[in-house]
Amino acid sequence: MTISGSWQRTARGAGLLTPDGRIASTIFAEMSALANATGAINLGQGFPDEDGPQEVLDAARRAIADGVNQYPPGTGMPVLREAIAAHQQRFYGIGADPDREVLVTAGATEALAATILALVDDGDEVVTLEPFYDAYGGLISLARGVHKTVPLRRPDLQPDHDELRAAVTDRTRIILINNPHNPTGTVLPLETLELIVELAHEHDAIIVTDEVYEHLTFGVGHIPVASLPGARERTVTISSAGKTFSTTGWKIGWVVSTPELVTAILAVKQFLTYVNGAPFQPAVAVGLGLPDAFFEGIASTLEAKRDLLSQGLVKAGFDVTIPRGTYFVVADAAPLGYPDAATLCRELPALAGVVGVPISAFCHPELAHEYASLVRFAFCKKTDVLDRAAAQLSRLSR
Numbered sequence: 260m261t262i263s264g265s266w267q268r269t270a271r272g273a274g275l276l277t278p279d280g281r282i283a284s285t286i287f288a289e290m291s292a293l294a295n296a297t298g299a300i301n302l303g304q305g306f307p308d309e310d311g312p313q314e315v316l317d318a319a320r321r322a323i324a325d326g327v328n329q330y331p332p333g334t335g336m337p338v339l340r341e342a343i344a345a346h347q348q349r350f351y352g353i354g355a356d357p358d359r360e361v362l363v364t365a366g367a368t369e370a371l372a373a374t375i376l377a378l379v380d381d382g383d384e385v386v387t388l389e390p391f392y393d394a395y396g397g398l399i400s401l402a403r404g405v406h407k408t409v410p411l412r413r414p415d416l417q418p419d420h421d422e423l424r425a426a427v428t429d430r431t432r433i434i435l436i437n438n439p440h441n442p443t444g445t446v447l448p449l450e451t452l453e454l455i456v457e458l459a460h461e462h463d464a465i466i467v468t469d470e471v472y473e474h475l476t477f478g479v480g481h482i483p484v485a486s487l488p489g490a491r492e493r494t495v496t497i498s499s500a501g502k503t504f505s506t507t508g509w510k511i512g513w514v515v516s517t518p519e520l521v522t523a524i525l526a527v528k529q530f531l532t533y534v535n536g537a538p539f540q541p542a543v544a545v546g547l548g549l550p551d552a553f554f555e556g557i558a559s560t561l562e563a564k565r566d567l568l569s570q571g572l573v574k575a576g577f578d579v580t581i582p583r584g585t586y587f588v589v590a591d592a593a594p595l596g597y598p599d600a601a602t603l604c605r606e607l608p609a610l611a612g613v614v615g616v617p618i619s620a621f622c623h624p625e626l627a628h629e630y631a632s633l634v635r636f637a638f639c640k641k642t643d644v645l646d647r648a649a650a651q652l653s654r655l656s657r
Contacts, residue, residue, distance in 0.1 A: 318541060369532060
């Protein structure tokens with residue numbers, strides 16, 4: 260079978276194919292395969308090893324038993340769209356019409372794909388932070404957009420405001436912000452978010468926010484960009500159930516935006532998955548309506564796990580940047596004599612029986628050197644698993 264040259268060029272630019280035409284493996288696939296092959300503790304890929312709240316799991320079982328197993332509506336089941344709108348109002352004071360301003364998707368990744376493909380034309384610029392979640396670069400390339408980045412500067416891993424101002428121009432179509440930020444665990448402060456809104460107005464850009472870790476912040480509250488003055492009418496808010504309810508395999512995400520933007524995104528989304536996850540949608544609606552104590556509890560539990568793993572990494576000899584959100588902690592391997600974290604990550608299963616992911620895998624090649632010694636470790640695991648990982652990592656200090 261012959262594959263067109265134009266498709267190959269696009270796929271290579273998106274990182275889907277290697278130069279010799281093979282399917283490119285992601286760093287997550289490589290490190291997870293290494294963990295499976297060696298029996299190492301997988302702290303590389305960000306998935307929990309415990310199930311979510313019983314009320315949510317039971318609701319999914321009931322939905323299956325009740326026959327909720329066929330195609331749901333294209334925009335998502337009304338019960339979930341209403342729950343998403345109620346969630347936005349309850350936590351952030353953001354009003355949304357569940358019938359015109361909410362769209363259910365196959366996880367946040369499909370929401371991002373449909374949004375970028377709908378709104379970006381050939382040559383449009385998309386600004387992201389760097390390091391960036393790997394799907395961003397691929398999706399921008401598939402839309403034939405131009406990917407521009409603003410680096411998160413060490414040691415605090417925050418963007419420089421002057422560099423942010425310089426990156427956003429009249430050619431910018433989308434400012435894509437992941438907050439809380441994967442892979443660094445950074446939470447953007449209010450003044451940075453306000454600058455993003457200012458720049459979007461100045462250059463007539465759309466703000467797209469990836470907020471999947473919105474309920475997993477530590478000692479700081481989550482501020483949705485759409486809640487800021489002047490932001491609602493030009494913001495596409497994306498989130499999902501996977502991280503909040505430890506149901507990453509369900510792939511239930513959503514978009515909240517204006518009717519015009521939601522309509523444009525739906526026009527693309529309907530040709531991606533069409534619909535998904537019928538019995539999981541009413542279950543996620545149950546989850547979004549859980550009491551405040553649940554949302555407070557998942558954050559405090561995860562914060563304790565963050566501290567447990569961070570202490571183990573410090574004892575092992577890493578320099579650690581304590582995250583303010585997400586599943587992830589960033590550790591600098593340079594003090595251990597590893598200026599190249601990718602090398603360490605490939606050797607770590609043999610050295611300590613643990614797998615991590617190099618931060619450089621989330622960067623363009625020309626900027627990867629700035630983060631070359633940094634490793635991302637996931638702490639969304641059982642406490643006994645993190646205890647074992649910390650003990651095994653202590654071998655490095657010896």
